[in-house]
Amino acid sequence: MGNSTARKQTKIKNKLLIFLLPAVVVTILVLVLISGYLSRKSLSEMATAQLSASITNQADNIESWLKENLQNFSTVKLLIEKTQPTAGELQEIIDANYGFNKYCRDGVYLATGGGTIYQAAESSKKISHPAEQPWFKQGMTRVNMAYGTAYTDANGASIISASGLVNDGSGQLKVIAADLSLDQISIIVNSGVKMEDAAAFLVDISDNTILAHQDPARVSTKLTTSDTDPMMAKVAEQLSARKWDNLTAAGYVIAFKEITETDWVLVSYVPESAIMSDVVKLTYTLAIAGVIAIVLIVLIINFLVSRVIAPLGGITKNIADMTEGDFTIAVEHNTNDEIGLMSTKVSEFVESMRKMLSSINNESKKLKEQSDNSDRVSKDMFEASRAQSDAMQNLNNTVDQLAAAVGEIANNASTLAMVVSDTRDNSNQANISMKETVEISKKGRADMEQVSAAMQGIKEGNDELVKSINDVGKASEEITKIVEVIGEIADETNLLSLNASIEAARAGEAGKGFAVVASEIAKLAQNSAASADNIATLIGEVHTAIKTVVSQAEISAESIDKNTMLINTAVETFDQIYQNIEKSNELIDLMIQDVEKVDDVATNVAAISEEQAASADEILVTSHRMVEQANNITQSSQEVADNSHELASTSDTLTAYVQQFKI
C-alpha cells in the first residue's frame, strides 16, 4: 500500500482514453485508407472495364460494319461468278448496284488482267493501268473479297479497298473491288466511343498506318515509336510488340482490340485524370466522413467510459478509507456488471470486517475487564497476605512474649515452688499476672482466629484468581478462534481478489483498472491475515502468561493450604494453650485458695511451665515458618499482580489494535 501513494495516481478513465482514442483514431484512419484504396482500385478497375467494354463495343461495330459492307460487295461478286455475264451484262450489274451502299461512293468495279475496266457509269473514280493499282494487286491474293491496306487513290483520297479474284470459271484474271474512305471509317470509329473523355483510333499493324483518328491530320500517316506524343509513341511500342493488355502510360489508360479478319488494331484511351476525378472526390468524402466519425466516436467513448467506470471512483475511495482503517463507509452497488459485483463484494467484506472487529473489540474489552479484575483481586490478595504477614509478625512477637512469659511463669513457678509457702502476696501478684496472661492468651487466640479467617480469604481470593485467569484463558481461546475466522476471511478475500484479477484479465483492457483494485484488496487481505497472525501470536503470549499465572496461583494455593493447615494447628495449639492457661489459672486460683497445697502444685506448675516453654518454642518455630509462608504468599501475590498487570497491558495492546479500525 505504501508504494501506491508514492506512485503518481492516474484515473482509469484517462488511461482507458489514452489507449482507446488512438486505437479508434487509427482504426478509422485505417478503414478510411483501406476503403479509399479499395474504392480507388475498384473505380480504376471499373473505369478500365468500362474502357474495355467501350473498345469491345467499338470493335464489334467496326467489325460488323466492315462485314456488312464486305457481304454487300461479295453478293455482287457472287452474282457475277454465278451468272457469268457478258461484258454488257456485267456493266448492267455494276450500274444496278451503284448507290446501293451509301458508304461506297464509287460502287463496285472490276478490271481484267488485260486492262479492261468495268465501273458504274455514275462513278467518278478514275482508273488507269488497273494491274498497277494497289486494289488490283491486293485482290490477286485472294478469291474471297477482303480488305487490303490503306492507300491514296487517284483523286487524292485515303481509302481502303475490298477486293478479290473473280472465280467465274472463265480462266481469265479478273479482280473485283470496292472502296471505303478512311474518313468514313474515322466517323464509325469515333462515334462508337461509349465512355466519357475517351477517344479511339485504328491502326493497321501490317504497315503501322493510322486508318482512323479524331485528328484528320493523323489519318493515313505512319505510327512510329518516335512519335512526339509520348502516348502515341507508347502505343506504337505496344503494337510492334503486339501486346494487347490494358496499360497505363503517359497519363492515359489505354486499351487495345484486334479487329478480326484484318491486321487492324483499335486503340482506345482515356485520360487517367478523368478516371481519378471520381476517386479524388470519393477520397475527400471518405476523409470528411472519417473525421466526423472520429469526433463522434471520441465523444461517445468519453461518455460511455465515464459512465461505466464512475462507480470505480467510489469503490477506490472506499478501499482507501478501508486501508486507513475506516470501516464505517457505505459502499454503493447499483450496477450489474463486474464493477457492481466488486462493489457488492467490497460491501460484504466491509460488513464482515465490521462485525469481526466489533466482536474482537468486545472480546478485548472483556479481557481487559477480566485482567483488571484479576489485578484487583491480586492486589487484594497482596494486601491480605501483607496483613497476614503483619498479623503473623504480631503473633510471633506475642508468642515471643508468651514464651518469655511462660519462662517467667516457670521461673516464677520455680521461685514459687521454692518460696510458695511464703508468697501469698506474690500469689495475688501471680493471679494478676495469670489473668494478664489469660487476656494475652485470649487476644492471641483471637488474633490466631483472625489469621485463620484471613487465610481463608486468601484461599478464596486465590481460587477466584485462578478462576478468573481460566476465564481469561477461555476468552483468549475465543479470541484465537475469532482470529482464525479473520484469517479465513482474509484468505477468502485474497481468493476473491485473485478471481477478480482473473476476471479483470479476461475483461482485458476494460478490466485493467479493476485489476488494480483487486490487487489492492489482495494486499489488504494479506495485511488482515498478517494482523490476525500478530493477534494470534499476542494471544498465544497471553495464553502462555496465563498458564504461568495459573501455575503460580496453584503453587500459591498449595502454600496457602499448607499455611491454613499450619494455622489451624496453631489455633488448636492456641486452644490447648488457652485451655492450659485456664487450667493454670484455675490451678493458680486453686493455688491461691490452697496456697498451702501449692508446694506440690508449684512443682507441677514448674514442670507444666517447662512443657509450656517447650510448646511455646515449638509455637515460635511454627509461627516463624508461618511468617516465612506469609512472606511467600505476599511474594506470590505480588507476582500474580505483576502477571495480571501484564495481562492487562496485553489486552490494552489488543484493544489498541482493534481501535485502529473505525466500526
Add this chain to the structure above:
Amino acid sequence: MSNFLKKTLTVLLVTVLMAVSVCGCGASSAGGGGGKGKILLALHDDTDTFLNVLVAAMQERAQKDGLNIDIVYAANSTDTQKQQLEDAAKAGYSAIICRLCDASTTLQMEAAAGDVPIVFINNEPSESFLKPDKYVYVGSFEQDAGRFQAEYIWNGLGKPSKLDVVLLMGDQGHSAVEPRTDAVKYFFWDNNVDLNVVFCDYATWSDTLAYEKLDMFKLTEQHFDCIIANNDPMAIGAINWLKDNGYDTHQYLVAGIDATESGRQAVADGDMYMTVLQDTAGQGNAAIDAALALGGGGSLKDVEGATENLKYVWVPFVPVTKDNVGSLK
C-alpha cells in the same frame, strides 16, 4: 514500457483484425472433393478427323480409369447443341466437354448448361466468355503452331530476307484460323523478313478446296516460295497442286498442322516439309482432367498446363519433320 508496448501491439492487432474482417467478408470458400461424376462429351459433328482421334483418346482414358462418359453429336446445329446441353444439365452430368458448333454461341451454351461446368475443346471461345474454374478451354496454343510453321519454313529456305508466301486458311470464323495465320505473319515481321503474302484465302480445312483456290492463284501468275496451310489436308491439297503443276515440293516448301496420318506420310515421303502435331491424346487427357477437376468442385490449378487465370489448359504442340516423323505412330 514493455506494458505500453504490449498495449500498443494489442491496439494494432485489433485494428488489423478489424480491417481484415471488414475486407475479408467477400472471400468465398472453394469447395473440395473429387467425386467422379458423369461427363458428357457434346460434339458438333462426327465427321471431323481430328476430333474423332481426340474422342478415341478420351474414350481410351475413360476405359482405363473407369470413367462414365456419354457422347452426343449436334450435327453442326447450334440449336441441337443448345438442347443437348440443357438436357445434360437436367440429367445431372457433373461436367460437360464441349466442341462448339460456333464459337460465337458460347454464352448461350453456358446458359443452357446451367450450373454445370464446361470444358471447351477444339473450337476456342473468346476469352471474355470464359470464367476461371467454370468455363475453361483445353487446347493447343494456336499461335505456337503458326510460329513453328513459319520458323521451320524460313530455316528450310535458308533464312531469306524476302519471302513470297501462300497462306491457306481453314474455316472462316474458326478460332484457330486467325492465331495460326497471324503467328506466321508475326514471325516474319519480328525477324525483319520482307513478307509478301501473294495469296491468302480460306480453303475450309479441305484438300480439294485448297487445290481449287491454288488454281485461282495460278491465274495471277505470281511468284511464291512456300505454301503454309492451317491444317494437313489443305497442305496435301497444296502438294497435289504443286505436283500437278510441275513444282518440286523440295523447292516449294509446304507446311501443315495436325500431323494426321496422311500428313505424317507426306512428311515421311518428303513432300510436306513439316507439320505440327497437336497432341491429341494429351488434349483428350487434359480435357478429362479438367472436367474431373471442375466437376468435383475443384480447381484447374491441379491440372498440368493450366494458365494463371485458370481459364485455359494449354497442351504443347510438337513440330514434326522428316527427322522425328518416324517416332510417331
